[in-house]
């Protein structure tokens with residue numbers, strides 16, 4: 605199993621610890637490492653959802669510092685819940701939402717996607733941005749998502765993936781494996797965290813047939829959208 609620190613702790617414990625550590629620098633590093641493209645990807649998630657029915661009750665899993673939850677507030681949903689393991693990431697999310705006067709519509713709660721306190725079918729829409737590859741047990745996490753999603757509800761997953769074009773892949777490897785961990789280390793002082801990032805993307809892209817996994821759990825009408833030459837993918841699905 606790919607873990608950030610390779611200690612005797614579980615992957616979940618290490619992930620929580622890692623995001624607690626890098627939380628103060630997370631937004632800044634996201635911006636420079638992705639050259640702000642991550643914002644465009646989150647907007648694309650919102651646009652895709654806006655074409656599909658109503659989204660009154662949204663759960664944003666692995667919400668981190670809340671950027672997708674904030675983007676989704678433009679859908680005029682009544683309630684958005686952001687869930688995350690890391691208290692420090694959520695603290696930053698809460699401060700942002702307060703500043704934007706969105707605190708009556710967006711609430712944050714600490715918790716584990718693989719074991720959620722929510723009722724069956726509680727949400728009509730669920731999103732996860734850059735979160736599933738960090739789950740300890742991806743099957744368990746997706747099954748929990750299936751349980752708390754309403755029938756006919758939408759699940760949208762945005763995840764980093766590996767590009768298929770050889771030339772793009774080579775450039776991608778150079779950046780992700782050589783340059784990005786060094787920039788990440790310089791600013792966050794956590795080399796392991798930014799070494800874990802490309803390793804976890806590689807593991808997710810090559811070891812897991814994600815669409816097959818989604819189908820096995822019961823999701824239907826799965827559409828995949830390649831973003832930025834395959835560096836990221838949106839998986840848009842429905843619960844039967």
Ligand SMILES: C[S@@+](CC[C@H](N)C(=O)[O-])C[C@H]1O[C@@H](n2cnc3c(N)ncnc32)[C@H](O)[C@@H]1O
Pocket residue numbers: 616619620623665666667668669670671672687688689690693715716717718732733734735738739740
């Ligand atoms: C790369 S960040 C993504 C944050 C945010 N979605 C974004 O778009 O920037 C991944 C987040 O997933 C959270 N996470 C990982 N595993 C989780 C789990 N099992 N349950 C809840 N959150 C989890 C981490 O704490 C972290 O904040």
